[in-house]
Amino acid sequence: MDLNQIKRVHFIAIGGSVMHNLALALHKRGIIVTGSDDEIYEPAASKLKAADLSASIGWNADQLHEDLDAVILGMHAKEDNPELKRVQELGLKIFSFPEFIRAVSANKQRIVIGGSHGKSSITAIIMHVLKTAGKTFDYLVGAEVEGFDLTVQISEAAIIVIEGDEYLSSKLDLQPKFLKYDHHIGVISGIKWDHKNVFPTFEDYAKQFDLFADKTPKAGSLIYCEEDNLANIVGAKEREDVRKLPYSAHEALIKGGKTYLKTKNQGEVKINIFGRHNLQNIKAAQEVCDILGVPEETFYSAIATFKGAKNRLELLAENNSIKVFKDYAHAPSKLKATVNALHHQFTEGKICVAYELHTFSSLDKGFINEYKDALKHADVAFVYVNPDNIKLEGDNKLQEADIKTAFNNSDLQFFEDVVQLKKAMENQKGKVETFAFLSSGHFGNLDLNETAQLLVK
Incomplete structure (x- = not known):
């Protein structure tokens, strides 16, 4: 078209x-x-x-x-x-919309970032680096990225970078979106069961990533995280004339609550994002940028100024001793990665996490056990469910005991009243140094910026 x-x-x-x-x-x-x-x-x-x-x-x-x-x-x-x-x-x-994007990008080199988590961050890093490098490109990303007015751009550029969601394309097209783009370069960041409403078993879900990898054309590249067991299995499968590029987390060290990338030629590069999952995301983006001809020096210069995609471990407020973050933690694997990142980054003081169970899968008794130990490294753990969003009623409705058992955390506190949740967070002032609001929802329309300011006041 x-x-x-x-x-x-x-x-x-x-x-x-x-x-x-x-x-x-x-x-x-x-x-x-x-x-x-x-x-x-x-x-x-x-x-x-x-x-x-x-x-x-x-x-x-x-x-x-x-x-x-x-x-x-x-x-x-x-x-x-x-x-x-x-x-x-x-x-x-x-x-x-994925069919339309494919149609208008027929003559472009298509880079598609897939995976159960990390898609937005990897896509955002690539966008930031390419812009810094002065390259012209189109994009589609699921989060707002600093320096870009919109999350979609369609032009005459020869390259398009696409965040490839595995959810269904439309009610008329029940294929996952990422299968519609026909990538030349594909990325699989990790595979953890999600979207139980359309993929009722883990096998159904995992199969979609195998199909995605199989769509990599001859002379195409498949980049996959070898630290994720299933992504490694899917990515390492033999495919004729496909360039396989496994990656692992970028080497780094933490000093004074800041993360520094360890590089061969650029020394230690201080970055604004943190957590092992983000070190994996950086490496995935680097593999893509290398194929696209971005010099190593340019990549590290750009990554030093990257502040993260909106709602991805975004710092809402801070003072000399307290930090408040929010994150789009929509699934068990993402929640665990985010909490672990906070735990390893801020070793001094306690961490208080408020997590909203929001998606269809998260509110399903057949899926919620996937959250086992996801809040293990939170010193204070709150779980909130908006009663207006509860999709399962009667015997299927989640109770506090169900949630404590599923998370394997008897100390967890459960809330259905956002006012009470806010009070509980404020009661942790003076006891906790790091707060985090984690959800793909809206915490019952709680003003997180205002709450964050109260926590650091």
């Missing part, structure tokens, strides 16, 4: 994180963009309004017409959506 031939595009379910950013990216190119959703939350609502982009609340089939060059269908829209039915009646081409 020639991007320059696209004049009009409509988004069904425009409010999604990637969907509204893609809409804004196309709008920025002068394409006429319309869209709708049953609800549009912040920050999408404000961003769309500021761009004067036409997005309606509620489904309206009258918006669909034969002059549209493309209709992009979000995962949030169901099969009986009236706009979708109208598109089908008109016989218009329907894309999931």
